[in-house]
Amino acid sequence: MTHTKFILPFDCITEADHGRVGGKCASLGDMTQAGVAVPPGYAVTTDAYEAMLNETGLRAEIEAQLARLNFDDVADQERAAQAIQIRFRSHPLPPAVEAAIRSEYARLGDEMPVAVRSSATAEDLPDASFAGQQDTYLWVTGADAVVEKVRDCWASLFTARAIAYRRRNNLGQIEVLMSVAVQKMVNARAAGVAMTLDPLNGDRTRIVIDASYGLGELVVSGVVTPDNYSVEKVLMEIVDRKISDKHLELLPDPAARTTVEREIEGPRRTAQCLTDVEILAVAQLAKGLERIKGCPQDVEWAIDADLPEGENLLALQARPETVWSQKPVEKPKMSYATGMMGIVGALNNPIGSGG
Amino acid sequence: MDAQTPLFPSAYDVKAPEGAEGWEELYPYYLTFQPNLREKEDAKFWFCDSQHWPNPFKPFDAMTVEYAVRCLGQYNTRHYLVPPANGVDYRIHNGYCYMSPIAVAPEKIEDRIPQFLERAGHYFQNWDSLLDNWHKKVKANIAEMEALSFDKLPEVVPLEWITEGRGVDPHLDLMANYDAAIQLLYKTWQYHFEFLNLGYAAYLDFFGFMKGQFPTIPDQAIAKMVQGVDSDLFRPDDELKKLARLAIELGVTGALKSGTVEEALAAVAQEAKGQLWLDAWEAAQDPWFNFTSGNGFYSTDKYWIEHLDIPMGYLRDYIIRAEAGETIERPTEKLLAERDRITGEYEAMMDEEARAVFRDKLGLARTVFPYVENHNFYIEHWSMCVFWKKMHALSRLLMEEGFWPTEDGMFYLTRQEVRDALFDYGNAWATGGDWIGPSHWPQEIERRRGIIDALSTQPPQPALNNPPEVITEPFTIMLWGITSESIQNWVGGGSVEDGLSGMAASPGAVEGLARVVRSPDQLGEIQEGEILVTPVTAPSWAPVFGKIKATVTDIGGMMSHAAIVCREYGLPAVTGTGNGSSLIKTGQRIRVDGNTGKVTLLD
Numbered sequence: 020m021t022h023t024k025f026i027l028p029f030d031c032i033t034e035a036d037h038g039r040v041g042g043k044c045a046s047l048g049d050m051t052q053a054g055v056a057v058p059p060g061y062a063v064t065t066d067a068y069e070a071m072l073n074e075t076g077l078r079a080e081i082e083a084q085l086a087r088l089n090f091d092d093v094a095d096q097e098r099a100a101q102a103i104q105i106r107f108r109s110h111p112l113p114p115a116v117e118a119a120i121r122s123e124y125a126r127l128g129d130e131m132p133v134a135v136r137s138s139a140t141a142e143d144l145p146d147a148s149f150a151g152q153q154d155t156y157l158w159v160t161g162a163d164a165v166v167e168k169v170r171d172c173w174a175s176l177f178t179a180r181a182i183a184y185r186r187r188n189n190l191g192q193i194e195v196l197m198s199v200a201v202q203k204m205v206n207a208r209a210a211g212v213a214m215t216l217d218p219l220n221g222d223r224t225r226i227v228i229d230a231s232y233g234l235g236e237l238v239v240s241g242v243v244t245p246d247n248y249s250v251e252k253v254l255m256e257i258v259d260r261k262i263s264d265k266h267l268e269l270l271p272d273p274a275a276r277t278t279v280e281r282e283i284e285g286p287r288r289t290a291q292c293l294t295d296v297e298i299l300a301v302a303q304l305a306k307g308l309e310r311i312k313g314c315p316q317d318v319e320w321a322i323d324a325d326l327p328e329g330e331n332l333l334a335l336q337a338r339p340e341t342v343w344s345q346k347p348v349e350k351p352k353m354s355y356a357t358g359m360m361g362i363v364g365a366l367n368n369p370i371g372s373g374g
Numbered sequence: 375m376d377a378q379t380p381l382f383p384s385a386y387d388v389k390a391p392e393g394a395e396g397w398e399e400l401y402p403y404y405l406t407f408q409p410n411l412r413e414k415e416d417a418k419f420w421f422c423d424s425q426h427w428p429n430p431f432k433p434f435d436a437m438t439v440e441y442a443v444r445c446l447g448q449y450n451t452r453h454y455l456v457p458p459a460n461g462v463d464y465r466i467h468n469g470y471c472y473m474s475p476i477a478v479a480p481e482k483i484e485d486r487i488p489q490f491l492e493r494a495g496h497y498f499q500n501w502d503s504l505l506d507n508w509h510k511k512v513k514a515n516i517a518e519m520e521a522l523s524f525d526k527l528p529e530v531v532p533l534e535w536i537t538e539g540r541g542v543d544p545h546l547d548l549m550a551n552y553d554a555a556i557q558l559l560y561k562t563w564q565y566h567f568e569f570l571n572l573g574y575a576a577y578l579d580f581f582g583f584m585k586g587q588f589p590t591i592p593d594q595a596i597a598k599m600v601q602g603v604d605s606d607l608f609r610p611d612d613e614l615k616k617l618a619r620l621a622i623e624l625g626v627t628g629a630l631k632s633g634t635v636e637e638a639l640a641a642v643a644q645e646a647k648g649q650l651w652l653d654a655w656e657a658a659q660d661p662w663f664n665f666t667s668g669n670g671f672y673s674t675d676k677y678w679i680e681h682l683d684i685p686m687g688y689l690r691d692y693i694i695r696a697e698a699g700e701t702i703e704r705p706t707e708k709l710l711a712e713r714d715r716i717t718g719e720y721e722a723m724m725d726e727e728a729r730a731v732f733r734d735k736l737g738l739a740r741t742v743f744p745y746v747e748n749h750n751f752y753i754e755h756w757s758m759c760v761f762w763k764k765m766h767a768l769s770r771l772l773m774e775e776g777f778w779p780t781e782d783g784m785f786y787l788t789r790q791e792v793r794d795a796l797f798d799y800g801n802a803w804a805t806g807g808d809w810i811g812p813s814h815w816p817q818e819i820e821r822r823r824g825i826i827d828a829l830s831t832q833p834p835q836p837a838l839n840n841p842p843e844v845i846t847e848p849f850t851i852m853l854w855g856i857t858s859e860s861i862q863n864w865v866g867g868g869s870v871e872d873g874l875s876g877m878a879a880s881p882g883a884v885e886g887l888a889r890v891v892r893s894p895d896q897l898g899e900i901q902e903g904e905i906l907v908t909p910v911t912a913p914s915w916a917p918v919f920g921k922i923k924a925t926v927t928d929i930g931g932m933m934s935h936a937a938i939v940c941r942e943y944g945l946p947a948v949t950g951t952g953n954g955s956s957l958i959k960t961g962q963r964i965r966v967d968g969n970t971g972k973v974t975l976l977d
Binding site for chain 2: 217222223224225251252253254256257258259295355357358359361362363364365366367368369370
């Protein structure tokens with residue numbers, strides 16, 4: 020084990036660590052330890068972030084910028100944000116933090132492409148999609164690049180939108196901490212999202228899957244219209260499929276050490292991008308996660324082109340579904356008719372009669 | 375008639391095919407549409423029950439419609455007073471039967487509820503003990519039928535009858551036995567419905583509750599929670615599987631593999647442990663070979679016990695598969711575990727209050743539903759097997775006495791005419807003259823055979839006249855799976871461009887070559903891996919389900935025999951497509967999606 024207080028591999032994250040690894044890493048840790056196939060990786064903890072603030076003089080610089088910021092002036096917010104970003108980049112990481120990131124990266128493999136993503140801490144979660152909390156860098160290769168992207172993730176806490184958001188919601192500015200996930204990159208042949216209820220109506224007997232070619236980012240960001248499959252959760256049968264025209268895919272560009280968007284051509288565009296077996300495997304993965312977590316889930320997944328069939332489906336992220344799960348359950352208008360009166364009721368209003 | 379064009383034709387506009395003129399006289403007067411009641415009859419909606427009677431029936435066989443549908447009604451109308459529903463009116467038209475349920479007037483429904491609660495309630499509360507008694511009654515009824523004999527009248531009355539001073543002759547017994555057979559059949563059908571409607575009602579209650587909880591829940595998921603895994607209906611097939619295993623264990627498979635049934639059994643007898651196997655073969659037959667590959671409603675149905683080549687054929691298939699290392703046994707433990715899993719997962723998605731209700735309704739549905747599955751063996755298979763066996767013996771007797779030239783002659787007579795023919799026989803026997811039958815029946819039977827054959831060339835209408843705006847009649851929905859939606863499918867049926875739709879009766883999706891089977895005699899044509907396409911299946915086709923990939927039927931709902939067996943065998947099924955067996959041709963490539971109820975024609 021090389022982990023220090025600055026680094027926690029996913030398979031070492033315990034519940035006690037959740038506060039300092041953020042929601043995304045906590046979830047990856049839970050999944051890894053529950054035996055779910057998750058690409059390996061590690062969390063750069065909030066302790067690393069705090070060390071960055073405290074040991075480099077950055078904290079004072081940020082506080083100075085914020086102190087003279089007129090929050091009502093959008094232009095001034097933008098100026099302060101730029102200044103803070105520059106301050107972040109002007110400091111190398113504290114040596115112990117950088118060493119920890121590098122040595123853990125080396126354990127993933129030599130020149131292993133990774134995804135570097137911000138992992139917000141729990142206090143910031145009421146609206147997880149606020150700016151700066153979703154920063155993701157794909158296909159990052161080499162320890163230098165990883166260190167740089169970790170720092171970029173931290174800096175993204177201080178975009179103008181993020182500053183404004185915290186102000187609006189009465190959250191502290193410098194008090195908000197951030198963890199970063201460094202995770203082995205998936206060479207996704209297809210990827211997408213699965214929800215363990217129907218987002219259109221909250222139907223919990225359904226698992227609804229969005230899927231397209233390549234990495235899942237284009238599905239999440241809405242750039243492509245994905246295929247949409249509906250699976251009956253108990254029988255695990257595909258009950259609906261809408262096949263879309265998928266015009267783009269996001270693929271790795273190993274030479275450029277980044278990802279590239281590519282136009283999809285020919286019949287592949289309008290073909291079903293997952294086989295039926297794969298659809299059911301994704302549904303099974305999502306169903307398993309719902310069971311582990313005890314509530315409806317929103318799961319990001321990918322099928323890795325480099326892994327053998329049967330082992331190539333990976334969970335990238337799972338978070339609780341928030342829209343329908345928070346709605347109170349609708350009570351039936353009348354109480355249930357039971358016993359003989361139930362039978363009388365069924366005879367008088369048989370199902371299928373529209374009554 | 376009003377100006378509005380009805381969705382389906384009037385019976386009076388559906389003419390008989392050429393050569394079938396005069397068909398009306400083959401059936402009792404009260405079974406055909408009555409021109410002087412046309413206005414009343416045209417105002418009602420009639421749907422064709424080709425689920426139970428897919429082919430035009432001979433005059434004698436019409437009795438099965440009469441007794442079955444009449445006895446269905448008696449329990450609703452006179453025994454339990456089912457609040458909204460009386461029985462089902464029925465007519466024969468061009469050889470097919472059409473049904474029209476009789477609703478209770480809305481203002482009378484309320485009054486029937488207390489009586490229903492008391493009467494049906496008694497059955498639900500005492501289900502197990504009453505059902506126990508039912509088994510005794512049905513077995514006694516079968517034993518009585520089994521005891522009936524139809525013997526040739528002797529040259530002279532036996533001397534003992536003279537010396538004992540009996541003062542009667544054997545013709546009296548012949549007549550009495552015929553009348554007894556008909557009465558016992560009548561009783562059989564009364565018993566058939568004693569529990570059935572109540573069983574379906576409890577199922578319907580559970581079904582409606584589940585649809586209320588989970589509006590998109592597949593019907594088949596609800597069925598799977600209730601369906602039993604050790605139904606007596608599967609016993610005949612299970613017996614063959616056991617016999618296949620035993621044959622392997624005792625080393626008699628070589629002897630069994632070829633030749634006629636007699637040759638194979640003789641070869642087994644030569645084997646060292648052959649007798650052990652033969653004993654098991656004999657023991658399995660009573661009662662489990664009282665099993666038909668038809669549905670019990672036709673005199674042409676073949677029963678295993680009278681056609682041992684049928685079970686022998688299936689047995690040979692099982693031996694081949696078992697020797698190839700396949701598991702031929704039904705995975706009953708797995709099925710039970712699956713049933714528990716499905717039940718548990720839906721229950722987990724309910725709130726506390728609903729869960730208690732769920733357990734209640736599921737409990738009752740599971741108590742009563744085994745009857746819905748099991749009765750079929752005791753009535754349609756066992757009882758009807760014995761009945762038809764006796765009637766075949768009687769028809770053969772009269773054939774031998776010259777009344778008709780073929781063994782099936784009697785079935786072209788109505789049940790009243792058979793009585794007349796029997797009297798004719800005993801009459802001339804007494805006078806010492808010639809019986810008239812042999813000069814009357816052969817040409818009349820030929821004429822009638824021509825009519826029935828002509829009727830068979832024309833498929834039935836799915837329905838007659840206008841359907842009600844919404845189908846609310848519970849038995850139409852429960853027993854025939856007919857809903858407003860399925861009627862729409864019939865109307866839209868016939869378009870093949872985007873395939874066919876029916877009920878998603880058993881999950882899974884496959885592609886393959888179709889094999890259209892219109893009668894059980896064609897079952898032997900089915901090749902490994904084909905998709906069975908048929909008007910309707912009987913549960914006794916189970917042995918071919920090991921060979922096929924999927925099933926498509928014209929008729930039947932979620933709880934139809936085809937659906938039950940397909941779920942049991944894990945095969946995709948789409949039921950109630952209306953006309954799949956006419957549109958799909960043998961050898962055509964089709965895709966069957968048992969999850970969505972769609973059948974796609976691929977070429």
